[in-house]
Each structure stands twice: as C-alpha cells, then as structure tokens.
Amino acid sequence: MDNKVYNKIKQDLTHGRGYVYSLQYHLVWCTKYRRKVLTKGADEECRALLLSLAEEYRFRILAMEVMPDHIHLLIDASPQFHIPDMIRIMKGVTARKLFLTHPEMKEKLWGGHLWNPSYCAVTVSERSLAQVEEYIRSQKEKEWGGKGRRPRDLERLQAYHREIIDAGDIRLQSRDPETEETT
Numbered sequence: 001m002d003n004k005v006y007n008k009i010k011q012d013l014t015h016g017r018g019y020v021y022s023l024q025y026h027l028v029w030c031t032k033y034r035r036k037v038l039t040k041g042a043d044e045e046c047r048a049l050l051l052s053l054a055e056e057y058r059f060r061i062l063a064m065e066v067m068p069d070h071i072h073l074l075i076d077a078s079p080q081f082h083i084p085d086m087i088r089i090m091k092g093v094t095a096r097k098l099f100l101t102h103p104e105m106k107e108k109l110w111g112g113h114l115w116n117p118s119y120c121a122v123t124v125s126e127r128s129l130a131q132v133e134e135y136i137r138s139q140k141e142k143e144w145g146g147k148g149r150r151p152r153d154l155e156r157l158q159a160y161h162r163e164i165i166d167a168g169d170i171r172l173q174s175r176d177p178e179t180e181e182t183t
Contacts, residue, residue, distance in 0.1 A: 029119040036068035063136040072136040
C-alpha cells in the first residue's frame with residue numbers, strides 16, 4: 001500500500017468514538033420571499049450566531065457567506081448530524097435572535113418568518129471541496145447591479161467564443177424562423 005495515499009486519507013478523516021468519518025455538506029437557505037434583510041449588521045450577527053451554534057452542536061464551518069437574501073455554509077459534520085434537525089435549529093435560533101435585535105426586519109417580512117421553509121443540502125466530495133469553498137467565498141464578489149449576479153463563467157465562455165470567432169475557426173450561422181433556412 002502506498003504510504004502517501006494512506007497518510008492523505010488518514011489526515012482527512014475525523015475520529016469519533018468507534019467510527020471514523022469525513023462528511024462535508026454545502027447548505028443553502030433563503031430568507032422568506034428572498035427579501036434582502038440580512039444587511040446593516042444583521043449579516044455579521046447571523047454569522048456570529050451560526051459560529052456559536054457550530055461550537056455548541058459540534059460541527060465545523062469550513063466556509064460561510066451571509067448574503068442579503070440567503071446563506072451558504074460548507075460544514076464538516078459527524079454521522080449523527082441529522083441535516084433537517086440542524087437546519088431547523090439554525091433557522092430557528094437565528095430568526096428568533098435576529099428579530100429581537102433587528103425589529104425592522106419584520107417590516108419587510110410578515111407572518112413572523114425570517115426563513116423560507118425550504119433549503120438545499122449537497123454532499124461535497126474530497127475532489128470538489130476546494131471548488132465549493134471558493135464558490136462560497138466568492139459570493140459577495142459575484143453580486144452586481146442589484147438584480148441577480150453576473151455569472152463569471154458566462155463571461156469566460158463569451159471571451160472564449162470571441163477568440164474562436166476572431167481566429168476564424170467558426171462561421172456564425174443564423175436561422176430564418178419563417179423558412180427554417182440557415183444563412
């Protein structure tokens with residue numbers, strides 16, 4: 001057995017009582033109605049609350065970004081980490097404390113709910129861990145112009161296609177919708 005491979009695997013594993021694991025999840029959830037209420041200090045307070053919950057419930061936050069209308073977390077958790085229960089706890093604690101310290105949030109939201117009831121949970125492999133960390137860390141950079149965010153991959157794709165077109169490797173074709181002929 002190659003010692004380098006064994007050592008790499010051994011370093012990435014966490015030891016529990018009677019088990020060894022390496023479980024990472026990318027978690028995302030949004031504010032109710034995608035309202036941009038996590039601003040003016042609420043974002044930093046939400047970040048601090050999530051960090052304290054991670055310590056209390058014994059999971060590690062590898063990357064986190066609190067956006068005005070949603071949250072990205074990359075966590076490393078034990079097999080006992082039951083995702084639906086932990087999401088419920090994180091949403092409940094943050095909502096309760098943020099509503100107490102930032103009552104102005106209730107003006108943009110109604111029904112007493114800060115969070116949308118749904119969420120996204122994706123397992124992260126060892127190969128994609130660095131990509132997901134970078135994706136989460138770059139969320140604030142990607143935000144632009146108020147509505148949505150500029151897709152950086154689209155810009156790269158457009159630049160790539162411009163290079164090909166300029167090099168003359170490709171002939172642009174258009175289709176007449178009435179005759180279905182290519183011009």
